[in-house]
Amino acid sequence: MRNLPFPLVILCLVSIRGYCPLPTTSGVSGTFPQEDYDDYDDTVTSLSPGGGSFQRCDYNPCREGQIPCANLSDSNHCLCPGFTLYDERPGVPDLKSVSWNGSDVVLRWCEPYSQVTSYIVTVGGQEKQRFRRDQRSGAVGEINNITEVCVIAVNDAGQSDRSCMMYQPKDNWALTAGLIGGALGFLLLLLLVILLWRCSRQRK
Template sequence: MASCRDRPFLQVIICLLLIRGSSPLPTTSDENPTGPLRPRGFSDEDLTSEDYNVFELTTSEPRKSLLPVTVKPTKCNYNPCLESQIPCANLSVSTGCLCRGATLHNEAPEAPDLKSVSWNGSEVVIQWCAPYSYVTLYAVTVGGKERQKFGKDQRGGALGDIENVAKVCVVAVNDAGSSEESCMMFQPRDSSLPLKAGLIGGALGFLLLLLLAVLLWRHRRQRKQEASISLHNTAETH
């Protein structure tokens, strides 16, 4: 190549043309690492833009759709009329069950539900159901006067003897105040009934004894008369 420098201008041009002709021409390759992915054996002219989209979709992994699993909540197994139960709020936290809406500690509680006021043979007892509220204690009044207080977990108790007809009420209490009253009228037992029953029983017993005494007297009198007649007949025959 260095000999080309000493030749005339025309020969330099010819030499340059020969050098140009000896250089390899750029060739095309079917493999294009930077281009879109296509099947082997197809050229760019054979594939359209839609073909590329279809090919790309078929080679991508399908996405898995995760549907949320829904669990139907259940009501808490809580009976407001029973004593010594786990609070419904605690059951909800531990099991995920649902509680009925309840008033909070900064609100006066709702009224309890008084179920019964009865005589159990020795004293008056009452039963109630708790409200869905925050409660610190229950207060019971008889005839408008406070008679007894019970703990927040209690649902009944004894009031002693109530001699006259009286209105018995129970209220729920917390730091914010007291609920409305839940009341029932109590009709005391008839204290004269046992006395009447005793008098009637005594009278019947006395009459029965009197009747037995009369029958026994008549029986003895009849035997004496029969013995006297028998002796009289025996004397006449002799």
């Protein structure tokens, strides 16, 4: 090649390159197109040999007495929400209401997306009652003062932060006043009947 004229050397190099195309990156990419994510819905294709698809499990964190989502997933091949494991503290439960039902103060809450073994209810910072992991409501008796009522999720790794509401026993006092008024009215009526009966006997 050293004995050839310089223009002829350039021509040879160009010709050789024409026969050896550079490798391209066609079909190889480190990221997926954005449209692949735009089409995502509640159905996820199974990677099992049998194919098929997974649906979200019929699991409501606020519904009481449910089968654990892990059991539903095993039996129905459905997908559970992203629950944390037993070696992590539970998330905070969602306390929905604290109300008087006529005989007890009743709490209603929703489960966190965590593994839970039980729930603790505190009244005024003191533990009042414990409930099973499948319960989403519970009665804690009477509360006669305005106080903070909280629910805490528990598992083997520890306790969650508290979810709290202030309870004001105005409905309780109204009902108590009604019961006392009814009892006093009944006693007055009974006393009037006794007096009338005694007067009628004295006349006779």
